[in-house]
Amino acid sequence: MTIRKIAELLDAEVLCGEEGVDREVKSACGSDMMSDVLAFVKDQAVLLTGLLNPQVIRTAVMMDMQCVVFVRAKVPGEDVLALARSCHLTVLASKERMYTACGKLYEQGLKGGELIGD
């Protein structure tokens, strides 16, 4: 699935990293616990979260992810977007809540992917 398709499915706005929207991604994860993302996630390219701090972006960078989706109509500050831009991440904002956003993507074939250690 492309990031563009994700934006479409979630009726999301592209906040930055427009140039990356045609990239193909194979799996995603949704979490508000960054340590869990760092512990269990392998090769997931998309992070859906309800948190808005810079550590969300840095966590995605650490995991070599390509896209962050802020759910529940949350829009991060300009500092967070500037950080995302400097790291070449695409950032989306969707009005959907976490459960619904994840469900919509899963339904269309974007799976959770492998967990580390499995």
Next chain:
Amino acid sequence: MEIKPLVLHYEVSGDNFTGAGEASVAMKRELRQMGFDANVIRRAAIAMYEGEINMVIHAEGGVADVNVLPDRIEIVLTDEGPGIADVEQAMQAGFSTAPDNIRALGFGAGMGLPNMKRYSDEMKIETEIGRGTTVRMTVLADSPKNSF
């Protein structure tokens, strides 16, 4: 690509949480330019990130020294925080003394030290109550953990 040795030094401020992780992002950028395997870079970056966050939330900041060699990345995190009373307990997955405001920021799940151990090939903790903590981690370029 030949990897030239490199020494990196970062001051990690404990003043606010906003900057927590900056040093790890900067280190990751350096490692990427040097031509390490992506798995090696990711392991080193995550291990350092968790350690950096720990210095910010538990020790009011510290310093990170990174020694990059062709076959390994050595990371030393030094702080003058409160120290760790029981290292074995601190190493257990889920053990955390982090306050709720930290949990609301996405950390404090008690997975930091276990993650650091898991992603590094070697990890040593020296700590003294009231004096501070030094965490030494080595990430090898050639490691079975690269297939994580």
